[in-house]
Amino acid sequence: MSILLASSEIAPFAKTGGLADVCGALPVAMKRRGHQVAAVMPAYRCVREKGIALEPTGISFQVPIGTKQVEARVSRSCLPGGDVPLYLIEQDAYFDRDALYRENDEDYKDNCERFTFFSRAVLELARRLNHPVDVIHCNDWQTGLIPALLKIEHDSGDSPLARTASLLTIHNMAYQGKFWHWDMILTGLDWKYFNWRQMEFFGELNLLKTGIVFADAVNTVSQRYAEEIQSDPHGCGLEGALRQRSDVLTGIINGVDYSVWNPAIDRYLVKTFDTTNWREGKEACKADIQQQLGLPVSLSVPLIGLVGRLADQKGWDLIADLLPRWLRQEEAQWVILGTGDSEFQKMLEMHAADCPNKIAVRLTFSDELAHKIEAGSDIFLMPSRYEPCGLNQLYSLKYGTVPVVRSTGGLADTIRDASEENLQAGQANGFSFDAYDVFELEEALRRACALYRTDKPRWERLVVTGMSQDWSWDASASHYERLYESMIARKRPTTG
Numbered sequence: 001m002s003i004l005l006a007s008s009e010i011a012p013f014a015k016t017g018g019l020a021d022v023c024g025a026l027p028v029a030m031k032r033r034g035h036q037v038a039a040v041m042p043a044y045r046c047v048r049e050k051g052i053a054l055e056p057t058g059i060s061f062q063v064p065i066g067t068k069q070v071e072a073r074v075s076r077s078c079l080p081g082g083d084v085p086l087y088l089i090e091q092d093a094y095f096d097r098d099a100l101y102r103e104n105d106e107d108y109k110d111n112c113e114r115f116t117f118f119s120r121a122v123l124e125l126a127r128r129l130n131h132p133v134d135v136i137h138c139n140d141w142q143t144g145l146i147p148a149l150l151k152i153e154h155d156s157g158d159s160p161l162a163r164t165a166s167l168l169t170i171h172n173m174a175y176q177g178k179f180w181h182w183d184m185i186l187t188g189l190d191w192k193y194f195n196w197r198q199m200e201f202f203g204e205l206n207l208l209k210t211g212i213v214f215a216d217a218v219n220t221v222s223q224r225y226a227e228e229i230q231s232d233p234h235g236c237g238l239e240g241a242l243r244q245r246s247d248v249l250t251g252i253i254n255g256v257d258y259s260v261w262n263p264a265i266d267r268y269l270v271k272t273f274d275t276t277n278w279r280e281g282k283e284a285c286k287a288d289i290q291q292q293l294g295l296p297v298s299l300s301v302p303l304i305g306l307v308g309r310l311a312d313q314k315g316w317d318l319i320a321d322l323l324p325r326w327l328r329q330e331e332a333q334w335v336i337l338g339t340g341d342s343e344f345q346k347m348l349e350m351h352a353a354d355c356p357n358k359i360a361v362r363l364t365f366s367d368e369l370a371h372k373i374e375a376g377s378d379i380f381l382m383p384s385r386y387e388p389c390g391l392n393q394l395y396s397l398k399y400g401t402v403p404v405v406r407s408t409g410g411l412a413d414t415i416r417d418a419s420e421e422n423l424q425a426g427q428a429n430g431f432s433f434d435a436y437d438v439f440e441l442e443e444a445l446r447r448a449c450a451l452y453r454t455d456k457p458r459w460e461r462l463v464v465t466g467m468s469q470d471w472s473w474d475a476s477a478s479h480y481e482r483l484y485e486s487m488i489a490r491k492r493p494t495t496g
Contacts, residue, residue, distance in 0.1 A: 002036040002134045006122045008142035010041045028082035029477035042095045043088035063120045066186045072121040089121045112179040116186045119145040138168045141177025144211030151214045165487040168215035173236040177207030217487045221389035222410030223251030254389045255473030261395045268371040278400045289376035293360035302452045303333045305377030310340030315383030321438045327355045334359040374399045383441045397466035403430035429466040
């Protein structure tokens with residue numbers, strides 16, 4: 001198969017979140033499976049600032065944006081870890097900026113124009129490649145216009161893209177690309193498509209909805225999340241559109257890049273480890289992080305780790321309710337790394353000052369510290385309000401750190417609760433709770449701490465089960481491969 005993956009960000013070239021990691025790893029995994037794969041993204045200023053060598057392709061063309069024509073130039077690089085070409089769409093007026101989408105807490109006012117330009121440029125590039133493209137894989141609202149353009153403008157038999165299928169992957173329903181209705185003019189599409197069934201959403205142009213409606217298939221990053229977004233509140237207003245496409249909507253868990261997240265080769269760890277020496281490795285890593293963050297070094301006290309955004313979505317309102325009690329009453333230590341809501345930051349600073357022997361807080365982001373917390377913690381806490389996929393629980397499993405999660409989205413698909421039945425069957429790999437409720441969170445956390453303190457054989461089986469599971473991109477890529485094949489088969493039905 002020939003696959004072109006289009007994304008507004010691809011690691012390590014440009015990144016604001018997990019979208020970039022997915023779009024940097026999946027094409028390489030598909031290439032390993034023998035497919036012809038390329039990726040395309042905007043040529044942001046940050047790409048040049050990283051000193052990444054870009055090779056001119058000599059390809060340039062005019063892109064219609066409303067009533068004007070804007071030139072696009074195409075340069076080329078390669079994704080790390082595989083011989084996968086990365087095409088970069090250049091236009092300084094749109095992409096030579098300090099950030100990707102927003103500055104000073106405000107979205108760029110011309111984001112619709114910028115990503116309409118990018119979407120049209122992707123299709124023009126696909127037309128000019130020296131081979132037919134079977135699937136254009138779009139990601140989030142920034143590429144949501146591509147399926148509509150493909151279906152409306154390239155569906156006739158004389159277009160080289162007439163047999164090309166489009167997949168839209170939704171990484172987070174909360175970000176939809178909503179713009180005022182006059183931006184419809186920028187797309188170049190007829191106003192007849194600006195209706196409640198297709199591109200309009202409460203009087204606005206909605207690019208994520210556009211992609212959902214027009215794509216040949218839609219997926220999100222876990223099966224549970226694919227089910228959740230078909231109802232309120234997880235659908236964020238688009239649950240009706242998603243139910244209309246339920247026959248082509250599925251979920252595929254993101255993979256983990258084990259060349260980066262693997263305790264056996266992790267350069268940040270004081271001692272590397274795998275399933276053969278994990279006790280010694282984790283003890284060394286636990287003592288190292290306790291010492292580095294100023295906590296008393298103790299192997300008997302459970303160490304609870306959290307890494308990520310301090311936001312309601314991640315369950316921080318529950319944690320804020322829970323922490324005062326636990327710091328007063330429970331023999332446990334906490335290590336927390338992240339930035340976000342200022343109220344949560346102030347709350348954590350207060351607790352760290354009051355209880356320096358029980359909680360260590362770093363209100364920043366450090367890749368090194370994130371790896372050390374994953375390796376040194378006994379328990380990793382993720383009480384998310386919603387979680388499309390989640391990756392930290394998968395990192396934790398590999399590092400022998402037992403996740404305690406709320407059973408939502410990808411957390412529900414990946415973590416099997418340590419119930420008596422699951423423990424006896426050898427299927428448990430963590431602890432989970434259902435309701436978004438501080439008392440359920442506390443009960444799950446108490447169960448985890450109790451097992452850690454009182455039943456070492458069962459705790460160790462839990463650790464080894466998690467470490468032995470395969471959440472690699474190769475596993476996820478096999479699911480995408482089958483999805484691509486089914487899309488192509490529907491797009492090109494056989495006759496006979």
